[in-house]
Amino acid sequence: MQRFEYHRAADTAAAIALAARAPEPHYLGGGTNLVDLMRENIERPRTIIDVTALSSAIEARPDGGILIGAGAKNTAVAEHRAIRERFPMLARAILAGASAQIRNMATVGGNLLQRTRCYYFYDDAAHCNKRKPGTGCDAVEGFNRIHAILGASPSCVATHPSDMCVALAALDAIVHVEGPGGRRSLPFGAFHRLPGDRPDLETALGPAELITAVELPAGAAGLRSTYRKVRDRASYAFALVSVAAALRIEDGKLAEVRLALGGVAHKPWRAATAEAALRGKPAGADAFRAAAEAELAAARPLSGNAFKIELAKRTIAATLSELAGARP
Amino acid sequence: MRFSINGADHEIDFDIRTSLLDLLREHLQLTGTKKGCDQGACGACTVLVDGERINACLALAVQYQGRAITTIEGLGTPGHLHALQAAFVEHDGFQCGYCTPGQICSAVGMAAEARRGVPSVVTADLAATQIALDHDELRERMSGNLCRCGAHNGIIDAVRQVLAREAA
Structure with missing residues (x-):
C-alpha cells in the first residue's frame, strides 16, 4: 500500500477545501472497497480524507420522502423503520448485498462509488482501460461470465457491483453533492456513466466533489416493491442478475411501474423500455414476459455470459408476477 | 493514538x-x-x-x-468460557478452529442486531418488529463467516442453543 496522509474532516467545507488543494486526494467512508483496492495497489491516493464524521442522519419527511446522510451505514438504512415501510425494495436490496459485517461498515456515499469487481480490473498484470486508460480490455476475450450484456463498449464490459444502487435507480433518488463550486443535485440516472471510450470515468462527480446525501422522493413511497437477486450461492455473493421492481395496480391495470436491473451493465440499469411497455397494460405473466423481451432486445452477449439474457428476462417476469400476485 | x-x-x-x-x-x-x-x-x-x-x-x-x-x-477466557464458546465445544462447531473467534464475535453482534429488530434478506415481512431466528435466518445472518472445515451445522446448532437459553 502506498503511503498517504490521513485527515479526519470535521465538516463538509473543510473536507472539500482539503480535497481541492491536497495531492491525489480520496475521500474515505467505511473503507470496505477502498482499503482493499489500496492494498492491491489499484487505488493509490496520497491524501485520505475521512468523511465518516459528516452527516449520517436519516430524516423521514412528512411528505413521504426520506433524506439519507451520505455517512449513514448500510445497516442503519436497511433497519430504519420508515425505509422498511415506505421503500421496502431499498431495505431488501441493501440486505441482499455483502455481509452483515460489511454492511455495518459501509456508507451510503461509498456504496455509490464502489468500483467494479471485474477480475481484470483487480489484476494489475492484466490489460484494463478502466484502471489504465488506453491499455485494452482483457475481459472482452477472457473470462466474462459476470460481465455486462447492456450498454457496454469495446473499451469496457465491467458491471457496477452495487445492490443498493439498483433500488435507488428505480426509486428516482436524487444525489446531493457539494464541491468547490457549490452545491448541486443530480438525478440518480445521471450520476453513473456508461463506459463509452472512457471507462475510467465512472460518475458525474467533478474534482473534489463530495456526496453529502441521497434523497428518496415521495413519489415512490408506499408502492408495492421488492428486490430479487440471482447469484452463484445463496448469500454473500455479487449479483449475476438482480431486479428492483415497484408497481401500483388500478382496476387490474398497471398504473405505475418502476424497474431497474443490476449485474448487467456498467451502471444500475433503469429498464425504461420495459416500464413503457407495461404502463396502462393489464397486469399478468404475458405482459411481464413481453416487457422483459423488449428491454433485453438491446442485449449483446459476450462469449461467456449469454445466459444472463434469459436469466434477466425470467427474473424480471418472476419479480413482477410476485408483486402483482399473479401466477409466474 | x-x-x-x-x-x-x-x-x-x-x-x-x-x-x-x-x-x-x-x-x-x-x-x-x-x-x-x-x-x-x-x-x-x-x-x-x-x-x-x-x-x-x-x-x-x-x-x-x-x-x-x-x-x-x-x-471469554479458558477458565471462564463465554456461553457461545461452551456451546461451540458442545456442538462440534469447529474442527481446525481458525474461523471460530470470528464466528463467535459475529454471533454476538448478530444477536444484538436481532434484538433491535434488524431484518435480513430472508425476512418475509420487512415491517415486522419481532423476528424469529430460525435455521434460514441464522444461515443468512452468519453468511459473512466461512468455515472451510464445514462445521456450519454445528455452528448454527450452537448459536441456536445460546439464543434459546437467552430468550428463556
Whole structure:
C-alpha cells in the first residue's frame, strides 16, 4: 500500500477545501472497497480524507420522502423503520448485498462509488482501460461470465457491483453533492456513466466533489416493491442478475411501474423500455414476459455470459408476477 | 493514538496504513482475531466495535481510535468460557478452529442486531418488529463467516442453543 496522509474532516467545507488543494486526494467512508483496492495497489491516493464524521442522519419527511446522510451505514438504512415501510425494495436490496459485517461498515456515499469487481480490473498484470486508460480490455476475450450484456463498449464490459444502487435507480433518488463550486443535485440516472471510450470515468462527480446525501422522493413511497437477486450461492455473493421492481395496480391495470436491473451493465440499469411497455397494460405473466423481451432486445452477449439474457428476462417476469400476485 | 480494547486503554504509535486486524495481532499480540483472506471475504477477522460486528481486515485502524473494540479475548477466557464458546465445544462447531473467534464475535453482534429488530434478506415481512431466528435466518445472518472445515451445522446448532437459553 502506498503511503498517504490521513485527515479526519470535521465538516463538509473543510473536507472539500482539503480535497481541492491536497495531492491525489480520496475521500474515505467505511473503507470496505477502498482499503482493499489500496492494498492491491489499484487505488493509490496520497491524501485520505475521512468523511465518516459528516452527516449520517436519516430524516423521514412528512411528505413521504426520506433524506439519507451520505455517512449513514448500510445497516442503519436497511433497519430504519420508515425505509422498511415506505421503500421496502431499498431495505431488501441493501440486505441482499455483502455481509452483515460489511454492511455495518459501509456508507451510503461509498456504496455509490464502489468500483467494479471485474477480475481484470483487480489484476494489475492484466490489460484494463478502466484502471489504465488506453491499455485494452482483457475481459472482452477472457473470462466474462459476470460481465455486462447492456450498454457496454469495446473499451469496457465491467458491471457496477452495487445492490443498493439498483433500488435507488428505480426509486428516482436524487444525489446531493457539494464541491468547490457549490452545491448541486443530480438525478440518480445521471450520476453513473456508461463506459463509452472512457471507462475510467465512472460518475458525474467533478474534482473534489463530495456526496453529502441521497434523497428518496415521495413519489415512490408506499408502492408495492421488492428486490430479487440471482447469484452463484445463496448469500454473500455479487449479483449475476438482480431486479428492483415497484408497481401500483388500478382496476387490474398497471398504473405505475418502476424497474431497474443490476449485474448487467456498467451502471444500475433503469429498464425504461420495459416500464413503457407495461404502463396502462393489464397486469399478468404475458405482459411481464413481453416487457422483459423488449428491454433485453438491446442485449449483446459476450462469449461467456449469454445466459444472463434469459436469466434477466425470467427474473424480471418472476419479480413482477410476485408483486402483482399473479401466477409466474 | 489511543485505543480502547477489551476494556483496557492502549496508547499506540503505528504506520498509518495499518489495518485494525494487524494492529490487534502484530502490535498488541491479540492473536485470537485471525487473518484469513485479508480482503473481507471470510469473516475470520470479525471483531465488535461499540457492539457491532465488522471485518477488522478492511478497517484502517486510525479510523477506530476511541471506539470500544472487543475481540475474542474480551469475550471469554479458558477458565471462564463465554456461553457461545461452551456451546461451540458442545456442538462440534469447529474442527481446525481458525474461523471460530470470528464466528463467535459475529454471533454476538448478530444477536444484538436481532434484538433491535434488524431484518435480513430472508425476512418475509420487512415491517415486522419481532423476528424469529430460525435455521434460514441464522444461515443468512452468519453468511459473512466461512468455515472451510464445514462445521456450519454445528455452528448454527450452537448459536441456536445460546439464543434459546437467552430468550428463556
